[in-house]
Amino acid sequence: MGGGGVLNRFFTTKGAPSCEDLIIRTQLLSTRRDVLSQISKGDNLSLELLSNSGPCVAVFQTEIVGTVIHRDLLQLMVCINNGKSFVAIVRSVDGGACLVTIKPKAL
Numbered sequence: 365m366g367g368g369g370v371l372n373r374f375f376t377t378k379g380a381p382s383c384e385d386l387i388i389r390t391q392l393l394s395t396r397r398d399v400l401s402q403i404s405k406g407d408n409l410s411l412e413l414l415s416n417s418g419p420c421v422a423v424f425q426t427e428i429v430g431t432v433i434h435r436d437l438l439q440l441m442v443c444i445n446n447g448k449s450f451v452a453i454v455r456s457v458d459g460g461a462c463l464v465t466i467k468p469k470a471l
Contacts, residue, residue: 389463391461396428400429400430400460409464
């Protein structure tokens with residue numbers, strides 16, 4: 365979709381970064397402490413959409429770590445729906461908090 369266009373009458377990706385340039389730094393929400401205890405700084409988490417319209421979740425092995433929330437989430441979902449793969453790199457884990465940097469997965 366190249367960074368522009370309307371998905372529906374309420375949401376737009378106009379002005380959002382292209383899929384190749386999309387980098388998101390965020391804290392995962394609704395984290396699962398049992399899964400967080402298995403990850404550490406530098407680990408790569410995969411990103412998945414539970415349906416075409418979300419939510420977008422970070423996954424370690426086969427377990428959901430938490431949910432992605434960010435102002436560019438809609439663009440991320442469009443990119444994933446269009447076949448672009450992303451990785452969430454764990455920046456820190458502190459109790460139930462998990463900070464990640466999301467970027468396009470290198471080929």
